[in-house]
Amino acid sequence: MTKKPRYRLSRREFVNSVLVFLGSLMGGVIGLPVIGYVISPALKRQRSDEWVSLGPLESYPLDEPTPFTFTRTKVYGWERTTNSYVVYVLRRVGEQVIAMSNVCTHLGCRVKWREDLQQFACPCHDGFFDIEGNVISGPPPRPLDRYETKIEDGILFIHFVGG
C-alpha cells in the first residue's frame, strides 16, 4: 500500500495565499461598483412616455390635416439620438380631433397630405389614405397610427410613446 504524499504549505506560501485572497476580495469590493457604474448607462434603455403639447386646438383649421413637428432625444448608454416626429392634426367640429402619425403602415415611409387629392400619399409604393388615415389603396395593411389625445384649457396634447 502506497502512502499519499502530504502537501504542506510553508509559512511563506500560506502568507502569500492569504494576501492573494485578500487582494482579490478587495479588488472585487472596489472594482465591481466601479464596473457597474461604468457599464450601467449602456444597459439602461430609456423609454419615453409623455404628453406632448401641440398648442391651442383653436390654432388648427377645421377639416384640414395640419402637420405639427416635434423632436425627442433618446439616450442609449452614452449615445444620444434626436429624432423628429410629425403628427397630422385633423380638427373636427367641436372638440373632436384626430392626431395621426405620418409614418406609413406599409414599410415606414413618410406620408404627406395632398391638398389636391384630399388624401395622404405615400411616395414609396403609392399607398393612399383618406383624410382620417384609412387606407384607400396600395399596400399599406392598416390605417395610419393614431395618438391618444386630450385637451386641457384649450391646449391639445398627444400621448407620445417612443423608444
Ligand code: FES
Ligand atoms: S411604405 Fe408606404 S406604401 Fe410602402
